[in-house]
Amino acid sequence: MSAAPTPLSAVNRRTVRRRAWGRVMEGLATLAALVAVGVLAIVIISVTKKGLPALNADLFTKVTSTTGIPGESGGIKNAIIGTVIMTLIATAIALPLGVLLAIFSSEFAPPRVALVIRITLNVLAGVPTIVIGVFVFGLLVVGNGYSAYAAGVALSIVQLPVVARSTEEVLLLVPGSLREAGMALGASRARTVVTVILPTAVGGIVTATIVAVARAAGETAPLLFTTGIFANAVVTDPTKPMASIPLVIFQGSESPSPQDQQVAWAAALVLLAGVLIGSSVGRLLSLRSRRRIEQTR
Amino acid sequence: MSETIRPEGTTPMTDQPDDATSVEPPDQPDPPDVAEARPATQLGDLAAGHDDDPTVGHPTVFELENVDVAYSGKVAIRDVNMEIHCNLVTAFIGPSGCGKTTLLRSLNRLNDLIPGAAVSGSVRYRGEDLYGSDVDAVEVRRRIGMVFQRPNPFPKSIYDNVAYGLRLHGMKDNLDERVERALRHAALWDEVKDRLKASGLSLSGGQQQRLCIARALAIEPDVVLMDEPASALDPISTQSIEDLVEQLKAEYSIIIVTHNMQQAARVADVTAFFSVDVAEDGSRSGVLVEQGPTSKLFIRPSDPRTEAYVTGRFG
Numbered sequence: 340m341s342a343a344p345t346p347l348s349a350v351n352r353r354t355v356r357r358r359a360w361g362r363v364m365e366g367l368a369t370l371a372a373l374v375a376v377g378v379l380a381i382v383i384i385s386v387t388k389k390g391l392p393a394l395n396a397d398l399f400t401k402v403t404s405t406t407g408i409p410g411e412s413g414g415i416k417n418a419i420i421g422t423v424i425m426t427l428i429a430t431a432i433a434l435p436l437g438v439l440l441a442i443f444s445s446e447f448a449p450p451r452v453a454l455v456i457r458i459t460l461n462v463l464a465g466v467p468t469i470v471i472g473v474f475v476f477g478l479l480v481v482g483n484g485y486s487a488y489a490a491g492v493a494l495s496i497v498q499l500p501v502v503a504r505s506t507e508e509v510l511l512l513v514p515g516s517l518r519e520a521g522m523a524l525g526a527s528r529a530r531t532v533v534t535v536i537l538p539t540a541v542g543g544i545v546t547a548t549i550v551a552v553a554r555a556a557g558e559t560a561p562l563l564f565t566t567g568i569f570a571n572a573v574v575t576d577p578t579k580p581m582a583s584i585p586l587v588i589f590q591g592s593e594s595p596s597p598q599d600q601q602v603a604w605a606a607a608l609v610l611l612a613g614v615l616i617g618s619s620v621g622r623l624l625s626l627r628s629r630r631r632i633e634q635t636r
Numbered sequence: 637m638s639e640t641i642r643p644e645g646t647t648p649m650t651d652q653p654d655d656a657t658s659v660e661p662p663d664q665p666d667p668p669d670v671a672e673a674r675p676a677t678q679l680g681d682l683a684a685g686h687d688d689d690p691t692v693g694h695p696t697v698f699e700l701e702n703v704d705v706a707y708s709g710k711v712a713i714r715d716v717n718m719e720i721h722c723n724l725v726t727a728f729i730g731p732s733g734c735g736k737t738t739l740l741r742s743l744n745r746l747n748d749l750i751p752g753a754a755v756s757g758s759v760r761y762r763g764e765d766l767y768g769s770d771v772d773a774v775e776v777r778r779r780i781g782m783v784f785q786r787p788n789p790f791p792k793s794i795y796d797n798v799a800y801g802l803r804l805h806g807m808k809d810n811l812d813e814r815v816e817r818a819l820r821h822a823a824l825w826d827e828v829k830d831r832l833k834a835s836g837l838s839l840s841g842g843q844q845q846r847l848c849i850a851r852a853l854a855i856e857p858d859v860v861l862m863d864e865p866a867s868a869l870d871p872i873s874t875q876s877i878e879d880l881v882e883q884l885k886a887e888y889s890i891i892i893v894t895h896n897m898q899q900a901a902r903v904a905d906v907t908a909f910f911s912v913d914v915a916e917d918g919s920r921s922g923v924l925v926e927q928g929p930t931s932k933l934f935i936r937p938s939d940p941r942t943e944a945y946v947t948g949r950f951g
Contacts, residue, residue, distance in 0.1 A: 449751070516788035520848070523746060524801040524855065525778040534800070539791050634837045635791050 383611065390608030393601040398609070403571045403587055404599060413598060415606045417573045421487065421581030425566070426555045428491025428577060429498055433555075434548055436495075437502025444503075445510040446518075446532050457507075464500035471496045472564035485566045485580035493561030498551040505550065509543025510536060512632045539635065542628020549621035553614045559585035584610045690905040690929050694721035697859055697889045698743060701758040705738050708752035712738040713922035716757070718908060722858075722889040725881055727900035727930065729893075730910030731945070735922025736893045739910075740861050743891065744780040745773045762858075778805055781852035785864040787844035789836030789851070794819075794828050797836040797847055801855040814854060822850035823880050842873025849880065853888075860884065862892040866899065878903050897946060900930065907933045909942045 345351075401414030444456040475493040483489070513536050521531035537544075566580040574581045584606050591603025698720040705713050713735025720726050728736035738747070745766065747753040759766040766776060778801075789797050798815045801807075807814060815832075819825040824846040828839070836847050845865060852860055862881070866874035881890055881903045894900050900907050908927035912920050926939045937943045 514788070516784060516786060517790060519746065519749070519784065520788045520790065520851075521800075522749060523744065523777055523782040523784075524804060524851065525774045526804050527774060528749075530804065534804075535790055631791065635788070 383615075386604065386607050386611050390604040390606075393605035394608060398602070398605050402573060403582055404596075404602065413602060415582075415584060415587050415602060415609070417569075417571065418582040418584045418587040418606065419609070420573055420575070421566075421569070422556055422583045422585075424575065424577065425487050425490045425494060425562075425581060425583060426552055428487060429494030429555045430548065430552055432491065432495035433498035433502050433551060437499050437547070437551075438506050438544060440499075440503040441506035441510055442532055442537075445507050446528065446536065457504075460500040460503050463496070464504070467560070468497055468558055469560035469563075472561040475561065476564035480565055485568060487566060487574070487577040487579065487581045489565035490562050490581070490583070491577070493565050494555040494558055497558055497561060498555050501551040501554055502547050505547035506540070506544050509540040509547070509628065509632070512543070512629065513539045514632075514635055517635060539632060540628070542624055542631060546621045546625035546628065549617050549624070553617035553621070556617075557585060557610060557614050559589060562586050563589075688929075690724060691719075691721040694724050696720065697722040697762060699758075699760040701760075703739070703742070703755065703757035703759055705735065705742050705747065706754050706756075707738075707750065710919075711921045713910070713924075714913075716924045718924060718927050720889065720891060721906065723885055723887075724905040725885050725890045725892060725903050727892050727894055727904030727907045728910060729895075729897055729900045729907055729945075730922070730925075731912060732895075733920060733922065734910035734912050736910045737863055738922070740863055740891060740893050743859070744782055744861055745776050746782065748773055778855055779857055780859045780861060781855065781857035782861045783845070783848050783852055783863065783865045786868045787841055787848050789839070789844050789847050791835065791837055793833045794836050794839070794847060795832040798850050798854050801851060805855055807855065818850040818854035819847075821853045821884070822846045823876065823883075824850055840873070842869050842876060845869060845873065845877060846880065849877075853884075857888065859889045859891065862890065864893050864895060867895060874899070897934075901934055904930045906930060909933060909937075909939075909945060911941050911945070 398414045398416075399419065400416055402417040403415060404413050440456065440460075444453045448456065471493055475489055475496070479489040479492060480486070517535050517539065518528075518531055521535045522528065526534065562583050562585060566583065567586070569580045569582040569586070571582070587606050588603045588610065591599040591606065594600060594603075696719045698718075700716050700718045700720075703713075703716040704711055716739060728740060730736050741747045742755045742759065743761075743766070747755060755767055761776070761780070765771065790800060792800070795815055798818050799811055802811060802814055816825060816829075819828060824843060827843060828834075828847075831838075836844065839847060845868075849860075849865075865881075866877045869877065878899065881892065884890060885905075892900075892903065906927065907930040909925045910922050911925045913923045914920050925941050926933065926937065928938075933942060934946050937946060943949075
């Protein structure tokens with residue numbers, strides 16, 4: 340302690356250095372944020388610029404092209420339908436499984452088991468999707484051939500950790516006092532989950548589902564191994580391979596035909612728009628449901 | 637403080653000796669006409685230490701013998717021996733950590749839900765062992781309702797909150813009527829009758845707590861456990877809850893945990909004082925120090941620890 344206190348306005352070497360550091364760190368953080376936003380902006384702008392010219396009615400009403408045959412082709416109708424069907428199959432598997440897993444881990448599992456489940460899901464979320472593709476290829480495609488079912492299974496493995504982790508997060512947000520309230524009225528644990536916890540957390544589960552759907556719609560690697568060769572026609576039989584937007588982008592971009600490349604850009608724009616809208620709506624809903632749960636605290 | 641005490645002037649319904657009350661048939665719910673038997677507060681009674689035993693004529697609803705409650709082997713409250721009588725308000729008071737809430741939660745087996753919680757000794761509810769192997773915890777909780785420290789309505793409509801337990805237990809006949817009755821019982825009907833479809837969370841804190849009381853009363857419990865039901869509320873809401881407790885005891889047996897001694901003095905017929913015992917090895921556990929008519933406990937406590945607590949010298 341010095342005898343005389345330093346005046347508050349004192350400028351010495353230490354304060355100068357401290358302030359300079361503060362400015363540098365703030366600047367770096369701002370820069371990082373700008374880079375992130377910037378990258379997204381560049382992606383959106385360039386995809387829009389290149390895809391917009393081919394974004395016409397044909398894109399949605401015609402099937403993918405067999406290079407050289409004009410007229411009936413030049414669109415991605417079959418790919419859109421295929422992506423929708425395969426994503427639906429995947430979600431129909433991953434949603435119930437993921438929600439049940441989340442319920443088990445947050446409501447019933449002893450803390451240690453819950454921890455193991457959480458770690459497992461994190462690892463699963465980190466498994467490269469191409470590995471998932473190869474796995475399903477070995478499991479379902481070898482001997483049976485490509486099919487939308489196999490693609491759905493592969494995509495559901497991608498979705499599962501997304502659904503389970505985010506659902507569990509919301510379930511854990513539901514305050515314990517509501518569980519006690521249910522059980523103090525004579526409800527069993529399972530009954531409390533069904534009648535109190537799930538209705539409270541339903542917004543969060545919807546969000547998790549939307550995000551998972553967006554994720555599956557954009558996956559490419561699992562499809563390469565499960566529905567890699569498809570007809571240039573609308574297929575609705577799930578035992579047959581189907582076209583998908585990501586693979587149309589992939590193949591179109593490799594094609595020597597400028598028309599195919601153009602369609603690929605337009606397909607990329609459609610996919611990007613769908614995924615962006617899906618995840619934005621998901622995030623918004625998630626904020627709303629979180630606020631709703633906050634109220635119960 | 638003495639002005640806040642309402643001494644019991646209840647005339648004994650019978651002139652049985654005190655201990656005879658506990659051997660009455662367990663299924664005798666006939667409440668004495670409490671409202672009639674309750675004279676206005678007379679300060680003179682207090683000064684004279686007027687403490688007719690309020691439990692006379694009230695059969696026991698709970699009998700606890702050597703009850704210990706432990707969490708993962710750590711004893712939270714030990715060796716409790718007490719009787720709780722029906723159609724009276726029994727208050728559990730004592731400093732933090734004395735195990736009063738723990739004991740309360742063992743009376744409707746809510747501690748079952750906490751991993752590692754164990755109740756030993758005998759807890760008898762109307763003559764039956766509450767922890768008997770064939771006792772259904774769900775049935776226990778239907779008969780012994782609970783209101784928590786913080787209002788915890790479900791994020792459902794006011795109506796659905798009250799109807800929750802009714803639907804759960806298949807009491808679906810005259811659902812509207814039952815919901816209305818419960819809300820009237822909880823003195824909430826007039827405030828919410830025009831917006832039964834509104835969310836329970838749209839109510840004020842005090843209203844939410846009365847909604848939780850209505851929810852508990854709807855399934856026609858025998859006993860209502862209240863864990864510091866007013867501690868999260870403002871004074872006016874607190875008063876409405878206390879008034880409610882006063883009215884409800886004509887039909888229900890009420891056990892209320894409170895930190896607030898004035899509250900115990902205002903609402904309770906019988907008060908049990910708990911304290912923390914520090915063992916030689918430094919481990920702390922709750923103990924029941926004494927239990928008796930509220931007026932006696934506050935005016936002439938028999939244990940110096942009770943006296944120190946109620947006179948504010950500690951706690």
